[in-house]
Amino acid sequence: MTSASHHDNIDVNPASSVHSRASYDADREPEEGRLRVTLDQATDDGHDHDPEKPALHAPPKLSTLRSVGLIATCTTAMILNSSNNTAIAIALPTIGDDLGIPEYRLQWVISAYSLGSGCLLLFFGRLADLYGRKKAFLSGIFVLGVFGLGCGFTHDEITLDVLRGFQGLGAAACIPASLGILAHSFPPSRLRSIAFATFAAGAPVGAAIGSAIGGVLTQLTDKTWRSTFWFLTGISALTFVGGALSFDKDQPSSETDRxxxxxxxxxxxxxxxxxxxxxxxxxxxxxxxxxxxxxxxxxxxxxxxxxxxxxxxxxxxxxxxxxxxxxxxPPVMRVSLWTRAHGKLAVTFVIAMLEYSSFMSFTFWIQLYYQDYEHLNPVLTMVRILPMFVTGVLCNIIVALFVGHVPLVYLVAFGTTLTGVANILFAVINPASPYWAFGFPAAIVSVFGADFVFASGTLFVAKVCLPHEQSVGGAMFQTMTQLGAAFGLAITTIVYDSELKKASLADGVVVNVDGTNAPRRAQLVAYKDAFWAAFALGIFGTLLSLVFLRGAGIVGHRKGMDGRSTTSGETVRDEKAQRDMEEKDEVES
Structure with missing residues (x-):
């Protein structure tokens, strides 16, 4: 794999990063000029980015079986990451009753995991790029499984929260490594698009599978919520074996200063x-x-x-x-990374944050709506959100088919809009209506945004990041999704609590700390307003994509005219030709 396999032109601010043999874009006005570093130029950081030369440590061509195993293993890691949130979230009422945790502190069983995973992604991504992505992946999966096993044996709140935090550290190590492994193993081609689309599908699919597993095991097994942790530990063990067998041996980093x-x-x-x-x-x-x-x-x-x-x-x-x-x-992350592609990468990061603010808020509030407002048990709740799993699989297929043909802006705008539609359906829901009127269509369309944004976004990151930045770039993207989840839940919770108190006072009731004495009408008003807030977050992402991602082009790859996948050099030349034509059209217009 050539070191150019992830790039076309990289636009960086001349004030923040100066590379040798770079030239200003002569087609632009001086005040708009940006220092353009092309892939057929060598930078002064010791990395050769010539698309016609093989990389120092190019990956060997993978067999079909190895390719399938590698993609499946990385995707399973993403499924585990999502499942470790949703499978536990659906069991929170049972965990609270078993361990005597007040309802207002139950969220820390989830938040502790997010703290551990979201806050160390960048650091572990840097370590993976420097010292080996396979090592980082296997270490992360091991930590995720071992501390998950321990969670199943805990008998107090503090121990459970601490172990969940350590579980998050494992996820922080393996997820950026997965993105780096996929980017390194699959040069620009249709197979890379399929690999990233499948990996991205692991997030919403994992959320749906986690809810199903958590609901069934919590209600139907003697050990209730503990069975969920032990089951996920078993999946972690299988993922560890899959990584050990399917991943190539780590190669030394191309960076001289480690x-x-x-x-x-x-x-x-x-x-x-x-x-x-x-x-x-x-x-x-x-x-x-x-x-x-x-x-x-x-x-x-x-x-x-x-x-x-x-x-x-x-x-x-x-x-x-x-x-x-x-x-x-050397820095953990180059700040100039955010200026790549005329700042479109930074916009993509922000859109990812907003989309996951909307999507994760949706998944959180529908579970509370079904269990606390409709008083459904975990299994019946799981059945109502199960269509998200089916849609997640279909989204994987759709992205794989179209990401090499449809520009990034349309994929992102379409996906974020559908997540917004899902929130609107619950914002105007009539509880007396059948599930098929509101709940079913909302579950169907909610996943599109998370899947489309993650798949196309990570492909865009892989395209504009240098080979030795792949895990860091992926870690930054994942960090923004984690921040988005925390931000979205914070905003929607503020809205929910505020409206619950206001609507309850209108009915002459002062709600208690847990809100358990709130009138049913007030609860419905608060739920609806929380979904409206989630809709606003998602639709803002849609507006950003329509305004700022125009011209980002196609981030996926198609097969060559002769039926074979395009090579790295061919891809760069084709994209450069396409870009030159686009810039010529801009000048003429």
Whole structure:
């Protein structure tokens, strides 16, 4: 696989990253000029990006069996990641009764996992790129399984939350490694599109499978919720074996300087931990969002993240200027990564955050609606959201077929719109109507956004990231989805709580801490407003895609005219020719 296999032109801000043998785009006005670094040029970071030359450690051609095994293993890891949230979420009422956890603290069984996974994705992605993606994947799956096994034997709230946090660390290691492995193993071709589409389908499919597994095992087994953890541990063991057998041996990184930016890792991890903690705990803190430690973490978290960006920008300038020292290691993530493709990559990150804010809020509130408002048991709740699994599989097929033919903007806009439609259906739901009127169509269309955005988004990341940045780029994308989930739940919970209190007061009731004495009418009003908030988050992503992703082009790949997959060099040349034609049309228009 050539080191150009992930790139066409990479647009970076000249103030943030200076590469040798680069030239300004002469077709643009001076004030709009950006430093363009093409793949047939070598940069000064020690990496050769010539599309006509093989990479130093090109992957061997995989057999059909190995390819299927590799894709299946990476996809199973994504399914495990999603299932470890939804399978436990549907069992939360049972866990609370068994361990004596108050309802307002139950969310920490889920939030602890998100804290562990979402806050260390970038750091573990960097480690995977430097020291081996197979090692990172296997280590992550091992940690995920071992601590999941321990969760099944816990008898108190604190131990369960701590073990769930360690489970999240395992997910943080294996998910970025999976993206890097897929990008490295499959050069630009239709097979790469299929691989990424299948991997992306693991998120919504895992969410649906997790709900099904959690509902059935919690209600029908003697060990109830504990059986769910043990079952997922078994799947983790099978995934570990699959990775050990199907993944190629790790090759040395092409980077000559493999030092770790420990300060950057500390700043980004601490900032994300504080921010996600505040978003997760703000609605259940003693004084809710006015609680002093919530205010402090909401201020300190973003400040640490700003310090991280400033530090990484400084390190990037030092590296590009060739003035590195023992105090200036390579950055965890180049800040200029966000400027790639004229900033379209940054917009893609933001859209991913908004989409997962909407989608994860939808999956959270429909489960509460069915169980707490409709008073359905976990199995009946699972049956009502099961169509999401079927749609997830179909979305995988659709993305694989069309991602090489349809521009990114249409895939993203179409998907985010359908997730918004799912939220609207519950925002206007009539509880007296049959399931087929509102619940069924909502379950069908809700998955499109998550699947389309993740599949096309990760393909776009793989396209504009350098070979040695694949895991970091994937980690950044995944971090934005995790932040989106926390942000969406925080916003919709604020809306729900506010409307529940307001509607209850209108009926002459002051709700208690758990909201269990709220009138039924007030509950319905609060649920509907939460879905309206989730709709607003998703549709904002649609608007961003329509405005800023125009011209992003097609991110997938098709077979060549002779029936074989295009090679890396052919892909780069074809994309360059297409881009030149597009720019010529822009000038003429």
């Amino acid at each position: 030092r770790i930016d420990w300060l950057g890792a500390f700043l980004v991890t601490s900032g994300l931990v504080l921010l996600v903690f505040a978003l997760s705990d703000g609605s259940v803190a003693p004084n809710e969002w006015n609680t002093p430690y919530i205010i402090a973490t909401l201020i300190l978290g973003p400040l640490l993240l700003l310090a991280y960006v400033a530090w990484e920008h400084f390190l990037e300038r030092q590296v590009d200027a060739g003035s590195t020292s023992r105090w200036t290691p």
